[in-house]
Amino acid sequence: MKPFETLEEIGRRTAEAIVAQSGISHAGLARHIRHLLVYGDAKTGAILQEPVIEGAHPFLEAMETIDSLAGQMLQPELVEALDGTSDQRPRNYTFKRSWHPFKHQLEAWQKLIGRGEPQSVIVTSGTGSGKTECFLIPILNDLAEQAAHSSRPLEGVQAIMLYPLNALIESQKERLSDWVAPFKGRIRFALYNGDTPSSARDADRRRTPEQVIDREVLRTSPPPILVTNPTMLEYMLVRSQDSPILTASRGRLKWIVLDEAHSLVGAAAAEIALLLRRVLLAFEVKSSDVRFVATSATIGEGEKIRKHLETFLAEVAGIPDARVHMIEGHRRKPTRPHQRLALDLPPDISSADPHNLYDALVGRDRVWSLVETLHAGAVPLKAFSHVAAELKIKPTDLAIALSRARSRPTDGSEGDILAPLRIHAFQRAMPGLWSCVNSTCPDAAPDWSFGRILTERGEHCPSCSAPVLQIISCTICGEPLLEGEERGGRLITPLNAPPVDEFRDEAEREKSGEEETDSVNGDGQPVHLSDLIGHRRLFAARPSKKARPFFLERNTWMVADALSDGTLKIMSDEAGESDPCPCCGGQNKWKHPLRPMRFGAPFLLGNTAPILLAGMSPEVSSTEPLPSGGRRLLSFTDSRQGTARLAAKFQVDAERNFVRSVIYYSVQSLMRPAAGAGEQISGLNDTIKALEAAGASAPSSPLRDTLEGKIAERSRLTSANMDGIAWSDMVNRLAERIEVHNWIKEVWESRDSGESRFTDATKLAEFLLLREFARRPTRANSVETLGLAKLRSPAIDLLTDASVPEPFRRRGLSRADWQDYLYVLLTHFVRANSAIVIDDWLKRWLFPKATLRRLAGPNDERGRKEGFIPWPNGTRLSLRSRPVLLLQKGLKLNLADPAELDDIE
Numbered sequence: 001m002k003p004f005e006t007l008e009e010i011g012r013r014t015a016e017a018i019v020a021q022s023g024i025s026h027a028g029l030a031r032h033i034r035h036l037l038v039y040g041d042a043k044t045g046a047i048l049q050e051p052v053i054e055g056a057h058p059f060l061e062a063m064e065t066i067d068s069l070a071g072q073m074l075q076p077e078l079v080e081a082l083d084g085t086s087d088q089r090p091r092n093y094t095f096k097r098s099w100h101p102f103k104h105q106l107e108a109w110q111k112l113i114g115r116g117e118p119q120s121v122i123v124t125s126g127t128g129s130g131k132t133e134c135f136l137i138p139i140l141n142d143l144a145e146q147a148a149h150s151s152r153p154l155e156g157v158q159a160i161m162l163y164p165l166n167a168l169i170e171s172q173k174e175r176l177s178d179w180v181a182p183f184k185g186r187i188r189f190a191l192y193n194g195d196t197p198s199s200a201r202d203a204d205r206r207r208t209p210e211q212v213i214d215r216e217v218l219r220t221s222p223p224p225i226l227v228t229n230p231t232m233l234e235y236m237l238v239r240s241q242d243s244p245i246l247t248a249s250r251g252r253l254k255w256i257v258l259d260e261a262h263s264l265v266g267a268a269a270a271e272i273a274l275l276l277r278r279v280l281l282a283f284e285v286k287s288s289d290v291r292f293v294a295t296s297a298t299i300g301e302g303e304k305i306r307k308h309l310e311t312f313l314a315e316v317a318g319i320p321d322a323r324v325h326m327i328e329g330h331r332r333k334p335t336r337p338h339q340r341l342a343l344d345l346p347p348d349i350s351s352a353d354p355h356n357l358y359d360a361l362v363g364r365d366r367v368w369s370l371v372e373t374l375h376a377g378a379v380p381l382k383a384f385s386h387v388a389a390e391l392k393i394k395p396t397d398l399a400i401a402l403s404r405a406r407s408r409p410t411d412g413s414e415g416d417i418l419a420p421l422r423i424h425a426f427q428r429a430m431p432g433l434w435s436c437v438n439s440t441c442p443d444a445a446p447d448w449s450f451g452r453i454l455t456e457r458g459e460h461c462p463s464c465s466a467p468v469l470q471i472i473s474c475t476i477c478g479e480p481l482l483e484g485e486e487r488g489g490r491l492i493t494p495l496n497a498p499p500v501d502e503f504r505d506e507a508e509r510e511k512s513g514e515e516e517t518d519s520v521n522g523d524g525q526p527v528h529l530s531d532l533i534g535h536r537r538l539f540a541a542r543p544s545k546k547a548r549p550f551f552l553e554r555n556t557w558m559v560a561d562a563l564s565d566g567t568l569k570i571m572s573d574e575a576g577e578s579d580p581c582p583c584c585g586g587q588n589k590w591k592h593p594l595r596p597m598r599f600g601a602p603f604l605l606g607n608t609a610p611i612l613l614a615g616m617s618p619e620v621s622s623t624e625p626l627p628s629g630g631r632r633l634l635s636f637t638d639s640r641q642g643t644a645r646l647a648a649k650f651q652v653d654a655e656r657n658f659v660r661s662v663i664y665y666s667v668q669s670l671m672r673p674a675a676g677a678g679e680q681i682s683g684l685n686d687t688i689k690a691l692e693a694a695g696a697s698a699p700s701s702p703l704r705d706t707l708e709g710k711i712a713e714r715s716r717l718t719s720a721n722m723d724g725i726a727w728s729d730m731v732n733r734l735a736e737r738i739e740v741h742n743w744i745k746e747v748w749e750s751r752d753s754g755e756s757r758f759t760d761a762t763k764l765a766e767f768l769l770l771r772e773f774a775r776r777p778t779r780a781n782s783v784e785t786l787g788l789a790k791l792r793s794p795a796i797d798l799l800t801d802a803s804v805p806e807p808f809r810r811r812g813l814s815r816a817d818w819q820d821y822l823y824v825l826l827t828h829f830v831r832a833n834s835a836i837v838i839d840d841w842l843k844r845w846l847f848p849k850a851t852l853r854r855l856a857g858p859n860d861e862r863g864r865k866e867g868f869i870p871w872p873n874g875t876r877l878s879l880r881s882r883p884v885l886l887l888q889k890g891l892k893l894n895l896a897d898p899a900e901l902d903d904i905e
Contacts (some may be wrong), residue, residue, distance in 0.1 A: 004396040006615030013047045017607045026480030028447025045455030049426040051381045055374030056420040057331040062106040067097035075144040081182040090246040093178040104329040108134035120292035123315045125329025135293040147186040156248045159255035166193045185209035188223035217629040219244040253283040261294035273316045292317040349401045359403035371419045430599040433471040436461030467491045475593045477584035482539040543571035544582045659768045664788040684714040734765035796822050807903040
């Protein structure tokens, strides 16, 4: 992975996405926004802030190996299960016998494993430090000791592992399966959340004997390990259906694990404390008989922090402070070799031998000082600047060099990386854009009608003290305007309430790119308080004809009555909340067309995640094809509904990008010469050359005809094939792809409610194509708006000259002009109004809120009925319909002239 190049790509593409999604038609403003977001600094509005770089040195290891603990601290059967040698199943999680556990892991095991008075621990350590193993191996060891004396499955919940998110619950499945499966059903676990099915088939149960996969078995034969969340645990205590779990588990509970304990503050901590007391009562155990484990990210150091955390767990669990022990994970401090050489840096750091890179860097005192600083804590990227300047390289290149440099191996080891790094990147949300009204501002953006552009709200411009107003834009014409409120003799920025739900607001923004007939309700739009307490003003970068002069005193920036030497003149349009855009007069059917340039986390994540994923290194160890080459990305949000919407958006975006790529490359492949055409062309070139020579010496008609035939044949071979791909062929191409018949089908067949439609790869492929081509959006991305491919109609392509209407011929227009007009109608009138024929079950997925219509022919009375679209004509009632307006403009018709009105008909 090239992290810094990936971050630069994120900055560039995010800026482009913001400009594109805003729909701004002002080239100067769009150009300045791109520059501001990509090349500005953190203070002036760059979308990406300076990265923070943290040392990620390995954690301290214990002297003992797992093998040396077998029979002493750990059960031998468990050691075999961890090692992965007790069965032949493929695994992603192992803990090899030869490995040394981290010191904090061994310390936790020593506290938790034993027959004395139960002890509790709080483990605080960094990401990737094996906090899960700190409690999971002691739990499994306890169960393995019991299973060694029994051939039957252990029943009754003995360990409850509480996670705040379902995603974290699901993340434990693979690890538990790998380590519990070797016990052949004697040790089992269950993941209990809202997605756990009521029942399952016996065949599915037999497939995973180590996991209880449904509620029916969970209640009749509770497993010893229960992984759940606080909400489900609450339900289990009060729900009569779950009472068998409690009955079978009375007196057996020994372990309670709280993950992400640092998130338990205030009311959340109090609720968990009360929940745990009710759990102890329901399971009929005392707190003194239970081992409590809390895991936490590193949140501080020192004796005061230690005591505070120990007291926290003691109070939450209801146990004495003396029985709680804080265990910290520490990273290994890098060791500088005694013999050092001051070697020159290799010319290409990114591909240089890691050992040579290490030798060139480790002997430099300033470099070593930076390595020690990284071990002690995180630093901004600029901390690399001075050392990088000495080495005559960029700071980013120095960071990459430190993370690649590796000491020469000794005693069979791979050697140590000089400074393993973790990069923390910060992408800020965009609450809006603002501009000062003063066109003579010293920091005014080039080619912009007003002054300095700001990324944060302010009352006055920091450069000239002029009023600062928010930039809004029209979703129809793209005109940027400044929105202000005249109140008390001053011009101020109105207080617009931000959206309550960013995820819903983002979904509505995406739908605003559709045609008017597909608009959605405008709930969640900003409420303009200025409509209630002030006079709203709009100042367009290119004012409308109805705009009136508006004056401001330059000294005080108070509203003035007339133009004078000391006043600033700008053109103003008055507007209320429900008024259309003053520049184009356009107004969406259901919502106001003017929107602020506000882009929150959902929009940014939706654009950033694919770039991050593409920047990762693919999985090279897998023998089977994997989605995205096996690349993986974790994303967390603090909104459950937002997480669900974001996950769905990621899936749909990935599907659509895949389909678009297949369509594009399929069309392009047809436009290339066929296989073997190169040899044919070469042969034709020789033949044509010989015929030309022969014709020059002895001209003849047969020779000329033969020459023209060969030239035409060569032209066919070298010219692009513009015939396109038949719809059915494209469906088959998609259906044959593993992405469709395997991965995408797996997602969609669960949504099919037993109808078996999406289980058919061909039907699924046709649905994916229809989702791209059923309608052409006005601004949203699609195959057509991206210019990757277009939809063709044989009925239009095969028209002859005789089909061209007389008004077209009379005005010198050709068959191609008539075909172009028909394609415009097909796209922007027929498809735009959902006048398409598809199965009813497809409508649910393609147009859940829209109504499919039928096109009524000329003089068809059904055109007046609901569900039908009347055929366009030249009557007064339809003069503003799109087909009529296009004819009027294209043919330059005067509709007041009856003869030209007849041409419309």
